[in-house]
Structures are given as C-alpha cells and as structure tokens.
Amino acid sequence: MSDNATRAPLTMENIRRVPKVLLHDHLDGGLRPRTVIELADALGYRDLPTTDVAELSRWFRDAADSGSLESYLETFAHTCGVMQTEEALVRVAAECVEDLAADGVVYAEVRYAPELFVERGLSLDAVVEAVQAGFAEGERRAAQQGKVIRMGTLLCAMRQHARAAEIAEIAVRYRDSGVAGFDIAGPEAGFPPTRNLDAFEYLRTNNAHFTIHAGEAFGLASIWEAIQHCGAERLGHGVRIVDDIKRDPDGTVHLGRLASYVRDRRIPLEICPSSNVQTGAAASIADHPIGLLADLRFRVTVNTDNRLMSGCSMSSEFATLADAFGYGWSDFQWFTINAMKSAFLDFDQRLDLINNVIKPGYAELV
Numbered sequence: 001m002s003d004n005a006t007r008a009p010l011t012m013e014n015i016r017r018v019p020k021v022l023l024h025d026h027l028d029g030g031l032r033p034r035t036v037i038e039l040a041d042a043l044g045y046r047d048l049p050t051t052d053v054a055e056l057s058r059w060f061r062d063a064a065d066s067g068s069l070e071s072y073l074e075t076f077a078h079t080c081g082v083m084q085t086e087e088a089l090v091r092v093a094a095e096c097v098e099d100l101a102a103d104g105v106v107y108a109e110v111r112y113a114p115e116l117f118v119e120r121g122l123s124l125d126a127v128v129e130a131v132q133a134g135f136a137e138g139e140r141r142a143a144q145q146g147k148v149i150r151m152g153t154l155l156c157a158m159r160q161h162a163r164a165a166e167i168a169e170i171a172v173r174y175r176d177s178g179v180a181g182f183d184i185a186g187p188e189a190g191f192p193p194t195r196n197l198d199a200f201e202y203l204r205t206n207n208a209h210f211t212i213h214a215g216e217a218f219g220l221a222s223i224w225e226a227i228q229h230c231g232a233e234r235l236g237h238g239v240r241i242v243d244d245i246k247r248d249p250d251g252t253v254h255l256g257r258l259a260s261y262v263r264d265r266r267i268p269l270e271i272c273p274s275s276n277v278q279t280g281a282a283a284s285i286a287d288h289p290i291g292l293l294a295d296l297r298f299r300v301t302v303n304t305d306n307r308l309m310s311g312c313s314m315s316s317e318f319a320t321l322a323d324a325f326g327y328g329w330s331d332f333q334w335f336t337i338n339a340m341k342s343a344f345l346d347f348d349q350r351l352d353l354i355n356n357v358i359k360p361g362y363a364e365l366v
C-alpha cells in the first residue's frame with residue numbers, strides 16, 4: 001500500500017500540514033518538560049531527577065526505554081505528581097491541545113485516570129472539570145493561531161485499583177460536557193478486563209462508548225475478554241492480535257477465529273508504534289505488526305500514546321512509519337479516515353470532518 005506517485009515530498013513540514021486524528025494519547029504522558037519543572041517548583045514537588053529541561057526530556061525517554069511496561073509506567077509518578085491542583089490540570093490540558101493543534105491534529109481523544117490526581121484533595125468531579133476547562137482554553141488558543149481542533153475526553157480507570165464503576169458513572173454524567181468515553185489502563189498481566197464487568201455493563205446500559213487497553217503486553221486472551229466479555233468497541237493497542245495470524249512460507253496468510261472477528265467487525269486497533277517498541281511489545285518499528293495488519297486491512301489507526309516518554313508526535317509517528325514501510329500520503333489519509341470513523345463522536349460530525357476537513361486537506365498535497 002504505498003503510493004510513490006505523490007506530488008508533495010514527505011517532509012516533516014508537509015506531514016505536519018495534513019489533517020491528523022488521534023484516538024490514543026494520555027494526558028499525563030504528554031506534558032512539556034518545561035511545564036513539569038515549573039509545576040514541580042510551584043507545587044513544592046521535590047522528586048524530579050533533574051530540573052534542567054533538556055536533561056529531563058532525555059531522562060523521560062531513557063526511563064521509558066527500559067523495555068518493560070511496568071518500568072515505563074513508573075515515569076508517570078513524576079507527571080502525575082505535578083498534576084495535583086486545578087491550575088496544574090488546566091495548564092497541562094490547555095498545552096496538550098495547543099501542541100496537538102500545532103502538529104496538525106484536527107480531532108483528538110485524550111485520556112487520563114481522574115483517580116490519579118486526587119492526592120492533594122481534589123474531588124474526581126473537580127479533576128474532570130479542570131481538564132475540560134483546560135481543553136476548552138486550548139481550543140480557544142489554537143483558534144487564535146488559526147488552527148481548528150476538536151477534543152474529546154476519555155476517562156480511564158486503573159486496572160489495579162477498584163474504582164472502575166465509579167469512574168464509569170462519572171464518564172456518563174459528563175458526556176454532554178465533552179467526555180466521549182471510557183477506558184481501563186495500567187498493567188494488563190494479572191488484571192484481566194473482566195475484573196471490571198460491572199463498569200462495562202453500566203456503560204452499555206447507558207449507551208456509552210468505551211475502549212479497553214488490551215493486547216499490548218499481554219496476548220489473545222486479553223483481547224478476547226475485552227471484546228467478547230466486556231463489549232469493547234475499540235482496542236487500545238491490540239497488536240497481539242497478530243498471534244492469531246499465521247503465515248505460510250509461501251506467504252499465504254491464515255487468520256484465526258478471533259483475528260477474523262476483529263477484522264470482519266472492523267474493530268479499530270489504536271496502534272502506538274513508538275510506545276510499543278519502548279515497552280518491548282515490538283522489537284523495532286520495521287518489525288512492528290502494524291505493517292502486516294495494515295496490509296490485511298484491519299481497521300488500523302496510528303497513535304502517540306505518550307508523547308513525552310516516547311519523544312514523539314502524530315507527525316513523527318507518520319514519518320517513522322513512512323521510513324519503515326514506505327507509506328505515503330494515501331496511506332496517511334487511510335489511517336486518518338480509519339481513526340475518524342472510529343472516534344467516539346456523533347456520526348454526522350465524523351462525516352463532516354472526513355468530507356470537509358480531512359479529504360480536502362489531503363487533496364491539497366496528494
């Protein structure tokens with residue numbers, strides 16, 4: 001699926017210009033290093049490894065590069081540590097929108113777990129309201145710079161805690177204020193999604209949307225539970241679905257029942273290439289299952305996961321994939337439309353963004 005007949009060269013500048021859609025991005029994984037330092041100072045948070053901006057950004061990437069999901073998650077102690085006040089949450093959320101808009105993202109669903117930001121006494125509702133205020137502020141600032149971006153929020157519950165039902169209720173209560181859906185995050189091993197069945201049942205009863213982190217560090221059982229027991233509409237990562245795909249020496253591909261189901265039902269895969277390499281879910285970008293999954297026309301979307309820890313953006317993920325797999329503009333447009341089709345946004349608004357923003361944006365370059 002490459003298109004060598006492109007007119008515009010695949011420069012970072014051009015990649016930033018085309019419209020992009022992001023479905024899997026963690027608010028506490030996307031702070032500006034300078035902001036981490038300034039917030040730590042304001043809050044009296046003393047645990048940062050360094051207060052030098054360049055050193056700190058390097059430290060986040062190196063610590064996240066350790067090769068295991070568990071140590072990757074440790075870097076979040078610092079980002080969450082400085083996001084414990086309303087002012088901090090508003091600032092982080094507003095800057096997130098500005099950064100995404102500057103990168104050419106036109107629609108983003110950004111997620112976070114409200115329960116991680118209550119250490120200094122904020123209520124869960126206060127956390128949600130501060131982040132929504134920050135997103136609205138960020139949309140305003142982006143508009144002032146001539147960038148139109150629309151934000152949706154996903155509220156996560158942490159797998160290792162037991163607050164999923166409570167968070168699911170908050171997601172439903174705030175759905176008319178910009179909360180688009182729900183997710184569970186945190187360590188997969190030992191915490192199967194079925195531990196939170198009550199939350200998923202509540203969401204389904206209320207016609208609410210949810211995705212589940214599954215098939216990142218852990219295999220097919222986790223994906224199967226997320227879809228067939230919990231009713232996940234999308235899979236956070238989902239890359240281990242390749243374990244259910246066999247390839248003969250002559251290149252013939254066989255899909256198992258679960259892989260077929262995921263492809264037939266067009267279940268979106270929120271794939272985060274750089275993050276997967278850092279956590280060891282893929283050996284390298286060139287070895288990443290996204291190549292095979294895209295060739296087989298799974299509903300593949302490209303995502304950043306944690307921009308700070310991976311030192312990435314939507315544009316840099318596209319550029320990295322272009323290097324590894326020879327992708328071009330028509331592939332980028334396909335990933336972008338896949339993502340827009342899979343968003344937890346009303347159908348008419350998705351269609352509007354596809355027809356009036358995304359397609360015209362690519363038509364300019366392709």
Ligand SMILES: [Zn+2]
Pocket residue numbers: 024026185213236305
């Ligand atoms: Zn994630």
